[in-house]
Amino acid sequence: MTEPSRTVEIERKFDVDPETPLPDWGAIPGVDAVTEGEARALDARYLDTAAATLSRSGVALRRRTGGPDAGWHVKGPREGDGRLELGWPLGEGDAVPDAVAETISRWTTDPLIPLARIENDRTAYLLTGPGGVVAEFVDDHVRATDLRTGTQRAWREWEMELGPAAPTDAAGREAFFLAVQAAVFAAGGRHASSGSKLARALGF
Numbered sequence: 001m002t003e004p005s006r007t008v009e010i011e012r013k014f015d016v017d018p019e020t021p022l023p024d025w026g027a028i029p030g031v032d033a034v035t036e037g038e039a040r041a042l043d044a045r046y047l048d049t050a051a052a053t054l055s056r057s058g059v060a061l062r063r064r065t066g067g068p069d070a071g072w073h074v075k076g077p078r079e080g081d082g083r084l085e086l087g088w089p090l091g092e093g094d095a096v097p098d099a100v101a102e103t104i105s106r107w108t109t110d111p112l113i114p115l116a117r118i119e120n121d122r123t124a125y126l127l128t129g130p131g132g133v134v135a136e137f138v139d140d141h142v143r144a145t146d147l148r149t150g151t152q153r154a155w156r157e158w159e160m161e162l163g164p165a166a167p168t169d170a171a172g173r174e175a176f177f178l179a180v181q182a183a184v185f186a187a188g189g190r191h192a193s194s195g196s197k198l199a200r201a202l203g204f
Contacts, residue, residue, distance in 0.1 A: 004074075004086040004099070011161035012177050013192035014184045018156050022139065023183040029175055030129040030167065037123040037139070042066040046198055047096065048115040053108040060198050061104055061112070063094065067122070072100045081173070114147045116201040126163070133163035135176075144201035153201060158189060 025034055044064035048054045054061055058077030064070055072088040091097050096112060121141040127134045137160050144153045160180050167173050184190075194200040 004088050004103070005069075007085045007087070008082040009075075009085055009161055010082045010166075010173070011159050012180060013195070014158045014181075014189040015192050016156050016158055016184075016187075016189040018141075020156075020188040023158075023180075023187040023189070025127060025137075025183060027183065028127065028134075028179045029172075030131075030134050030165075031127045032130070033128045034137075035126040035128070037125050040067040040120075040122040040124060042118075042120040042122055044118045044120070045094075046115045046118070046201075047112040049108050049110040050113055051110070052115075053110060054104065055115075055198070055202075057107045059104065059107055060196065061096075061100070062118075062198075063090070065090065072097060074100060074103050116147055116198055117145045118197050118201055119143045120197075129165055131165035134165050135163050135180075136161050140197075142197060142200075144197065146202050148202075151203065153203075155200065157192060157197075158184060 025031055042064055043066055044062045046060060046062045048061065060073075060075040062073050062075075064073060069087060071090050074086045076084040076086070086103060088097055088099055101109075119142070123139045125137045125139075127137060137158065140157050140159065142155050142157065145151070146153075160177070162173065162176075167176055194204065
């Protein structure tokens with residue numbers, strides 16, 4: 001089986017209005033610079049069984065184009081403060097690659113159907129410090145379609161995901177995210193109403 005890329009996502013999400021200005025990151029510990037924004041046009045199709053077996057297990061399967069990590073992704077159930085994401089290249093066609101099917105077989109081997117499409121106009125920024133990339137901040141303008149019903153939804157959200165130079169201890173991470181939250185709230189953001197784009201696309 002093709003070995004996937006492996007990433008543990010540790011992030012925080014926030015809801016924000018369409019006109020809200022970007023936060024000021026000047027008070028974030030360990031951050032001394034922010035890169036210029038990089039525009040990314042992302043288009044993801046999510047698959048699941050008719051009984052939503054993957055979703056009920058806390059798992060998401062998607063094929064996404066656009067951005068530096070285009071490909072097939074399996075996001076596993078949340079464990080502690082993080083979530084393991086496995087990734088494979090796009091390959092040819094839309095059929096689920098054998099390696100991906102084998103990975104999700106621990107949860108289901110039933111036929112998969114289109115569940116949702118999520119299109120995202122993303123602008124990504126790197127927050128850097130002396131040791132490198134502390135975190136990636138993304139400003140997402142999302143358009144989602146529930147492919148089961150045709151229901152469309154749109155929203156804007158911010159995500160802050162820890163990078164390789166982020167604090168490794170629990171206290172350091174808590175201090176970092178508390179400072180991020182303060183900056184987001186000062187700009188007009190608020191706690192996210194949903195923990196994932198897929199759940200929100202499906203009205204959960």
